[in-house]
Amino acid sequence: MKLLKSLVLMMVIAFVLAACSGSNTSDTGEAVQEGNNPTESANSQPGTENVLRIAMSTEVDNLDPYISAATDTQSMMDNVFDGLLDTDESGKLVPAIAEDYEISEDGLTYTFQLKEGILFHDGSELISEDVVYSYERLSGLNGEEPLSSQFAGIENIEAPSDYEVVITLKENNSAFLAANIRPILPAGYEEQSTSPIGAGPFKFEEYQAGQQLTLVKNEDYYMQDKVPPFDKVQFIVMPDPESAVLAMQAGEIDVIPGVTPQGMMQLGESVNTVSGPQNMVQLMALNNEVEPLDDVNVRKAINLAIDKDMIIETVADGMGTKLGSNFSPAMDFYYEAGLEDYYQPNIEEAKALLADAGYADGFDLELTVPSDYQFHVDTAQVVVEQLSQIGINVEIKLIEFSSWLETVYQDAQYESTIVSFTGKLDPYEVLVRYISDYQSNFVNYNNPEYDALIEQAVASTDENEMADLYKQAQRLLTEDAASVYIMDPDRTYALRSGLEGWKMYPIQKFNLEDIRVTE
Amino acid sequence: MRYFLYKLSSFFITIVLVSMIIFFVFQLLPGNPAHIILGMDADPAQVAQLEKQLGLDRSPVERYADWVRGLLQGDLGESLRYQLPVSDILTDRIPVTSSLAILSLIITLLIGIPLGIFIARSDGKWMSVFLNIVTQLGISIPPFWFGFMLILVFGVTLQLFPTYGYVPWSEDFFGAFQSFFLPSLAIAIGNIAIVIRYLRNTILDQAKMDYVRTARVKGLKERTILYGHILRNSLIPVLTIMGLLVADTLGGSIIIENVFSLPGLGNLLIQSITSRDFPLVQSMVLYIAILVLFINFIVDLLYKLVDPRIRLKG
Numbered sequence: 001m002k003l004l005k006s007l008v009l010m011m012v013i014a015f016v017l018a019a020c021s022g023s024n025t026s027d028t029g030e031a032v033q034e035g036n037n038p039t040e041s042a043n044s045q046p047g048t049e050n051v052l053r054i055a056m057s058t059e060v061d062n063l064d065p066y067i068s069a070a071t072d073t074q075s076m077m078d079n080v081f082d083g084l085l086d087t088d089e090s091g092k093l094v095p096a097i098a099e100d101y102e103i104s105e106d107g108l109t110y111t112f113q114l115k116e117g118i119l120f121h122d123g124s125e126l127i128s129e130d131v132v133y134s135y136e137r138l139s140g141l142n143g144e145e146p147l148s149s150q151f152a153g154i155e156n157i158e159a160p161s162d163y164e165v166v167i168t169l170k171e172n173n174s175a176f177l178a179a180n181i182r183p184i185l186p187a188g189y190e191e192q193s194t195s196p197i198g199a200g201p202f203k204f205e206e207y208q209a210g211q212q213l214t215l216v217k218n219e220d221y222y223m224q225d226k227v228p229p230f231d232k233v234q235f236i237v238m239p240d241p242e243s244a245v246l247a248m249q250a251g252e253i254d255v256i257p258g259v260t261p262q263g264m265m266q267l268g269e270s271v272n273t274v275s276g277p278q279n280m281v282q283l284m285a286l287n288n289e290v291e292p293l294d295d296v297n298v299r300k301a302i303n304l305a306i307d308k309d310m311i312i313e314t315v316a317d318g319m320g321t322k323l324g325s326n327f328s329p330a331m332d333f334y335y336e337a338g339l340e341d342y343y344q345p346n347i348e349e350a351k352a353l354l355a356d357a358g359y360a361d362g363f364d365l366e367l368t369v370p371s372d373y374q375f376h377v378d379t380a381q382v383v384v385e386q387l388s389q390i391g392i393n394v395e396i397k398l399i400e401f402s403s404w405l406e407t408v409y410q411d412a413q414y415e416s417t418i419v420s421f422t423g424k425l426d427p428y429e430v431l432v433r434y435i436s437d438y439q440s441n442f443v444n445y446n447n448p449e450y451d452a453l454i455e456q457a458v459a460s461t462d463e464n465e466m467a468d469l470y471k472q473a474q475r476l477l478t479e480d481a482a483s484v485y486i487m488d489p490d491r492t493y494a495l496r497s498g499l500e501g502w503k504m505y506p507i508q509k510f511n512l513e514d515i516r517v518t519e
Numbered sequence: 520m521r522y523f524l525y526k527l528s529s530f531f532i533t534i535v536l537v538s539m540i541i542f543f544v545f546q547l548l549p550g551n552p553a554h555i556i557l558g559m560d561a562d563p564a565q566v567a568q569l570e571k572q573l574g575l576d577r578s579p580v581e582r583y584a585d586w587v588r589g590l591l592q593g594d595l596g597e598s599l600r601y602q603l604p605v606s607d608i609l610t611d612r613i614p615v616t617s618s619l620a621i622l623s624l625i626i627t628l629l630i631g632i633p634l635g636i637f638i639a640r641s642d643g644k645w646m647s648v649f650l651n652i653v654t655q656l657g658i659s660i661p662p663f664w665f666g667f668m669l670i671l672v673f674g675v676t677l678q679l680f681p682t683y684g685y686v687p688w689s690e691d692f693f694g695a696f697q698s699f700f701l702p703s704l705a706i707a708i709g710n711i712a713i714v715i716r717y718l719r720n721t722i723l724d725q726a727k728m729d730y731v732r733t734a735r736v737k738g739l740k741e742r743t744i745l746y747g748h749i750l751r752n753s754l755i756p757v758l759t760i761m762g763l764l765v766a767d768t769l770g771g772s773i774i775i776e777n778v779f780s781l782p783g784l785g786n787l788l789i790q791s792i793t794s795r796d797f798p799l800v801q802s803m804v805l806y807i808a809i810l811v812l813f814i815n816f817i818v819d820l821l822y823k824l825v826d827p828r829i830r831l832k833g
Contacts, residue, residue: 059790061600069558145568193602209611210782211685238683238780239789242667247682247780250675372793402550402795410554421559440559 052230052499052512054255055244059210059237064192065183066137066147071422075257075508076213076235080121081183081198084112084131084165087425091279091331091506093177097126097184097199107172107461112180114163118222120186121203128159133187135167150179150429172459174466175428201228201513212236228512248494255502256494257510261317267494275492277321279330279423279506281430282376284367284383284484286416289444293365293415297357299481303343304350305390306383312487315378320487325474326421327430328488330506334427336471339478350390362391366415368408371398376418379486383418412442420489423506427470428458434477445482522823530816537808541801542586546579552599552795573599586801596798600791605802608787613806615685615783618695619775620768622703627710627764632757634711635718636750639726650715657712662771666705666778673701683780702779706771710764717760721753728752755826762818766811 061070065081068074084098095101098112118126139154140146153176156168169176186197196204199222202215213235221227236253238244245263247253248271256263264273286293286302293299312320321329324339354360365387369380377398384394394416399407408414424430432438435454436446450473457469478485493502498519503511553569570576574585589596595605638650674682680701686694725731726749734744773785784803791799 059786062602067602069556208782209608210786211780236683236780237782237786239777239786240780243670243683243778243780246667246670246675250670250678250682252682252684400550400793402548402555402793405554405559406549406551409559410551 049231050229050517051232051234052255052515053234053236053253054257054510055238055247055253056213056235057237057239057241057244057258060207060213062193063196063204063207065185065196065198067193071508075510077183077196077198078200078509079202079215079233079512080196080200080204081185082200083181083183084114085177085180087178087181087505087507087509089503089505091333091425093181093425096181097131098180101180103177103461105461107174107459108169110167110169110176110180112165112167114165115222116163118199119220120199121197121218122186122189124186126184126186126199127162128165129162130187131165131184132157132159134182134184135165137185138182148179148182150176151182172461173428174458174460175426178424178426178429181425201226202233205232210237226513228515229517230512230515233512248496251496254496254499257491259492259494261319264492264494270497272495272497272500273492274495274502274504275319275490276504277328277330277488278491278504278508279328280420280488281323281326281328282320282379282418282420282486282489283323283326284379284416284418284486285443286481286483287412287414287442287444288446288482289412290415292357292359292363295357296481297353298359299483300343301350301353301357301390302387302392303481303484304346304353305392306343306386306484306486307345308340308486310386311379311382314382315375316487316489319490319492321490322487323485325478325485326434326483327427327470327474328423330423330488331427331430334467334470336474339474342478343481347389354390354392359391362393364393364395366397367394368397368399368404368414368417370401370404370417370419372401373419375489376420380418409440409442412444414442418486422508425507427467428454431470431473434473434482443483445477445480447476447480450476523820526816526819530812533812534809537812538587538590538805539583541804541808542583543579545797545800548795550795551575552797555794556600586798590805595802598791598796598799600794600796600799605798608799609784609802609806612782612784612787614687615781616769616772616776616785618688618699619703619706619772619781619783620765622696622699623706623710623768623772624761624765626703626707627714628761630707631711631714632718635715636722636745638715639719639722640745650719654712654716657708658716660709661774662705662709663774663778665708666702666775669701669705670778685781698779698781702772702775702781705775705778706768709771710767713760713764714757717757718753721756722749725749725752751825755822758818758821758825762815765814769807769811 056072056076058070058072060068060073060076062068062073063077065074065077068077082096084096084101085093086096088094097114097118099115100113102111103109112131114126114128114131120126135151135154135157136142137144138146138148139151139157141154141157146152153170153173154167155170158166160166183198185192189197201218201221201223203218205214205216207213215233217228217231238247238253241260241263244253244256245259245266248256248267259267259273284306286299288294288299308322312318312322322340324342325336327335329335329337354362367380367383369376371377380396384396387394404417404419408417421430421433431454433441434443434445435441435451436448453469453473453476457466457473460466460469491504493504495502498517499515500518501514501516503514505511551566551570553566553573553575557566557569574582586596593606595609597603598605598608601608638646670682673680680697684698686698688695731744731749734748772783773788776783776785777789784807788800788803791803
């Protein structure tokens with residue numbers, strides 16, 4: 001008994017001591033902010049370090065930009081690395097490490113002139129040898145497996161001088177230009193996974209697994225006019241979206257990339273927001289090979305029965321852009337406008353089409369939905385309701401995304417599904433999915449005319465002609481009712497008051513150079 | 520001694536069985552890690568290459584044998600997603616989850632036992648009704664809700680505690696305590712309710728026993744009777760419950776870590792299940808299983824300490 005008593009006593013003492021310390025800290029009114037460094041206060045007072053804290057819902061998968069497969073990781077590390085080219089808000093390619101480039105008449109040879117005097121974070125100069133090293137790794141010309149299919153089409157890379165790189169492709173591929181936003185890494189440096197080095201506006205400082213990624217300002221950045229107004233950036237892992245909102249309310253988070261409508265209501269007027277389309281395509285994919293979806297009239301009937309405006313209103317709270325084909329207006333230059341209203345909701349016409357196809361009484365349809373995405377699950381529920389009006393009895397089958405990737409995406413064992421394709425910088429990367437022999441054409445769309453259009457477009461060297469061909473391809477997808485293209489859901493970024501200028505790009509990009517501190 | 524050996528051998532046999540179940544159940548899950556790692560734009564050649572690199576082309580039995588061989592040599596393998604040794608990843612995470620579990624157990628005991636005794640002593644009709652309502656609420660409300668409420672009150676409104684962040688104990692003791700206090704409390708609330716209910720009921724039951732009457736007749740003070748006799752006998756069922764609560768606490772910490780953005784096992788476990796990171800998932804589940812088994816083993820030994828009459832049956 002004595003033992004128990006003294007044990008309890010000890011615990012009480014420890015508890016009281018610890019509790020006192022808690023109240024001490026609260027007396028000074030200073031909450032511990034950044035894990036290991038309590039002195040870095042939330043309010044960036046003049047004279048102190050200027051820290052930007054961004055809440056991330058996922059962890060870094062790998063710091064090496066060539067190994068990482070997670071979009072979030074790439075968006076964070078994009079601040080550490082620069083590529084030969086970069087993209088602006090409209091998706092136009094702009095020079096970064098390259099000062100200028102030239103494409104040969106036949107479209108096979110790309111010549112890049114590099115800027116002089118660019119320094120990597122370790123102080124060494126970035127020269128053509130580094131570009132050759134980087135691209136050889138990506139393309140597999142170093143004798144290993146190619147790390148990127150976009151680069152697998154490179155025949156040869158040469159460096160005639162320290163500031164010139166010549167790339168020769170095996171065949172004409174206009175989509176290759178956009179691939180040149182991939183990071184350039186210092187030649188021969190093998191520690192990218194633990195201590196990455198690039199030439200971007202921020203240097204890697206530390207990654208605490210599962211907690212935070214810390215970057216510091218690169219004072220020697222080669223574009224001095226674009227040096228961001230922050231000394232330090234912390235990407236903080238906060239898996240729960242609700243916690244991120246609470247942390248922002250407490251003034252401990254400055255930016256949340258991707259807030260839910262509920263989160264916005266909670267944050268109210270106290271924050272600045274930026275929202276817009278994210279170059280994403282949410283679609284109800286129809287397997288064109290299974291009965292009765294192999295009948296174009298059935299697919300048209302489904303398109304006519306689905307009211308996209310209603311889905312946008314109910315599922316996305318009105319925050320979405322209606323689509324008509326597998327393309328988002330976020331890439332304006334290549335976008336075929338008007339297709340979003342090609343199928344106006346018309347139940348009578350839909351019923352007539354179904355009757356023509358021999359399904360006057362409707363049929364049963366299985367809708368496989370990845371359960372990890374509540375947005376798609378909600379959409380599915382509206383679709384069930386809408387299709388029941390024309391006698392199609394839809395049954396929702398929930399499946400984990402990991403399983404979805406295998407059964408639906410890879411093996412095409414499904415009737416219909418709801419999913420979204422993330423944005424790509426080049427229209428070819430978006431539209432290639434529907435080429436009949438593309439291995440991940442899980443919609444099983446098959447139209448030789450479409451194949452020919454895409455083939456022509458990718459080989460084209462004239463931008464306007466190319467855009468025209470891509471637009472025709474989009475129209476074909478709509479006319480053939482390849483699937484039901486629903487919307488490009490808006491993404492909302494929340495910034496603490498006093499931060500402005502966040503921009504949205506056709507690919508997910510956290511471009512910290514854009515942000516202005518107003519107070 | 521026989522008791523000890525018996526318990527020890529059953530401890531080890533269970534571990535072997537658990538390891539087999541863990542390994543083969545995960546093999547049944549649909550979804551190919553190579554697909555998941557490479558994402559929606561992978562080409563089949565890349566997938567096949569990665570499968571080979573990950574050793575997924577070999578039979579499950581071969582892989583199980585490899586895994587066990589590695590385990591015995593202290594090598595847990597390499598994470599598929601992070602491409603880092605599993606042991607490195609776990610060394611970072613285990614202290615977080617253990618701190619959470621230990622602190623919440625301490626809070627549970629510190630609040631639950633005195634409160635249970637107090638309530639048992641001052642038992643009255645209004646008290647038991649009130650107690651029933653409060654403990655019922657404590658048990659039925661999920662810890663993550665308490666978590667959010669604690670953040671809202673102490674983090675956002677009063678600003679007494681940080682809303683997120685983790686500080687290792689070695690770096691700053693009080694900072695660490697601050698970062699663990701709210702999440703531990705969130706887990707502890709439900710457990711406190713359970714301990715109070717159990718302790719109160721057993722104390723009231725024990726108080727009706729003959730030995731208590733005898734003690735009173737002997738003229739012992741009420742305090743001595745309560746603390747020296749009743750409490751000692753009441754602690755056995757509480758001990759059993761504590762064993763179960765530890766397992767519960769580990770389970771609860773998985774969700775609470777997400778709410779408080781703590782880099783513990785919980786968050787990692789969820790992510791590695793979705794990414795089919797088998798080496799990581801297996802090691803984590805095995806670790807948690809061993810921990811729970813070990814604690815039950817200790818509880819079994821403690822029984823004997825608290826009540827020497829407990830013998831091995833059969």
